[in-house]
Amino acid sequence: MSRALRYSTPAIALHWLIALLIFVAFPLGVYMHELPLSPDKLKLYSYHKWIGITVLVLAAIRVSWRMTHTPPPLPAGMVAWQRHASSAVHGLLYLLMVAIPVSGWLMSSAKGFQTVWFGVLPLPDLVEKSRELGDLLAGVHKALNFTLLGLVILHVGAALQHHFIERQPFLQRMGWGKKERA
Amino acid sequence: MTRHLTLFALLAALAAPAAHAVEYRTVLPKQSTIHFEFRQMGVPVKGGFKRFTTQMAFDPARPEAARARIEIDLASIDAGSPEADDESAGKLWFDRGAYPKAIFVSSQIRAVGNNRYEMHGTLTLKGRSRDMVVPVAYVPGKNAATFDGGFVLKRLDFGIGEGMWADVATVANEVKVKFRIAATGS
Numbered sequence: 165m166s167r168a169l170r171y172s173t174p175a176i177a178l179h180w181l182i183a184l185l186i187f188v189a190f191p192l193g194v195y196m197h198e199l200p201l202s203p204d205k206l207k208l209y210s211y212h213k214w215i216g217i218t219v220l221v222l223a224a225i226r227v228s229w230r231m232t233h234t235p236p237p238l239p240a241g242m243v244a245w246q247r248h249a250s251s252a253v254h255g256l257l258y259l260l261m262v263a264i265p266v267s268g269w270l271m272s273s274a275k276g277f278q279t280v281w282f283g284v285l286p287l288p289d290l291v292e293k294s295r296e297l298g299d300l301l302a303g304v305h306k307a308l309n310f311t312l313l314g315l316v317i318l319h320v321g322a323a324l325q326h327h328f329i330e331r332q333p334f335l336q337r338m339g340w341g342k343k344e345r346a
Numbered sequence: 347m348t349r350h351l352t353l354f355a356l357l358a359a360l361a362a363p364a365a366h367a368v369e370y371r372t373v374l375p376k377q378s379t380i381h382f383e384f385r386q387m388g389v390p391v392k393g394g395f396k397r398f399t400t401q402m403a404f405d406p407a408r409p410e411a412a413r414a415r416i417e418i419d420l421a422s423i424d425a426g427s428p429e430a431d432d433e434s435a436g437k438l439w440f441d442r443g444a445y446p447k448a449i450f451v452s453s454q455i456r457a458v459g460n461n462r463y464e465m466h467g468t469l470t471l472k473g474r475s476r477d478m479v480v481p482v483a484y485v486p487g488k489n490a491a492t493f494d495g496g497f498v499l500k501r502l503d504f505g506i507g508e509g510m511w512a513d514v515a516t517v518a519n520e521v522k523v524k525f526r527i528a529a530t531g532s
């Protein structure tokens with residue numbers, strides 16, 4: 165009996181695709197926000213929204229995949245608190261992958277700028293235009309994003325720590341290096 | 347005798363509106379609106395003007411004698427967001443310091459049937475004047491009549507959004523304008 169210590173290929177593909185898109189959307193969000201109004205600013209806002217909605221769609225697929233597939237077991241060397249911390253962080257990351265784009269979508273509606281995915285698919289405005297709500301949701305979007313930043317640092321730090329310091333073949337789980345079989 | 351006089355006065359009062367039709371002259375600002383809509387990155391954005399004055403005279407029996415003059419205070423703009431309101435005041439947009447108002451003056455009003463009219467006139471914005479034809483629907487009402495109209499304005503005809511903003515792929519050239527003027531007879 166051999167058991168793959170690796171997530172399934174769709175799970176790995178989704179993990180890296182979403183990571184890449186977030187790594188683009190996050191700095192873009194911070195940068196565009198500071199710009200004075202210009203056509204370029206309007207373009208960047210649209211691109212940010214399109215990337216963000218793409219993350220939402222991929223995250224929905226990813227969460228349903230995760231709920232219907234068992235991930236590979238954690239290495240035996242991991243102690244209880246590490247296991248708990250790991251599942252808590254993963255749970256929050258999934259939550260934020262959905263909550264951040266949704267907060268962005270609602271904020272855009274409240275600010276009176278509908279989201280039209282890639283300029284083609286109009287998303288319904290789920291809330292009425294309102295200055296107060298728009299500002300509130302912008303604050304929520306920002307706070308969720310900086311929570312995400314903190315969690316991603318933890319997440320990456322933990323993975324690297326397991327791999328390089330505890331010398332467990334950890335990064336293979338998400339497809340780095342050769343497929344390991346136990 | 348007095349009885350007959352009262353009856354006569356009553357009949358005369360009833361007959362009056364039919365004898366000479368109302369001329370609408372008094373505009374009700376609170377019930378009058380000017381809205382617009384344009385596309386930004388393909389997404390519709392709504393806006394409007396809160397302050398404008400309308401002088402008009404319109405007698406449905408004599409539309410050829412009708413006239414209208416609308417002056418819009420550009421500082422009362424809602425361009426979709428506070429940031430856009432500020433931006434719109436600048437030189438590239440309305441250049442509001444030099445041109446604080448948009449002015450429309452009718453030249454001729456033609457009945458086209460069914461309470462519909464074609465209002466010919468000149469719109470002056472940012473120092474540029476353009477002739478235009480605006481379709482208007484007259485809706486008689488109990489207390490006030492309304493005049494609903496709309497047209498599509500090309501912002502670049504008036505130099506609205508110059509320089510970097512002239513790129514119509516980001517902010518479309520077409521701006522849909524809709525207005526409703528409510529007025530009572532004098």
Ligand code: HEM
Nearest residue numbers: 189190193194213216217219265268269272279302306309
């Ligand atoms: C993975 C998804 C997303 C990430 C990582 C992300 C990240 C960010 C970040 C870091 C900011 C800057 C916050 C600040 O410093 O104030 C931001 C701003 C913004 N985001 Fe997102 N975002 C995402 C999805 C979305 C979506 C789906 C929308 C809309 C449909 C959206 C709309 C906006 C808007 C309009 C701003 C500017 C807020 C303002 O001007 O105050 N975002 N985003």
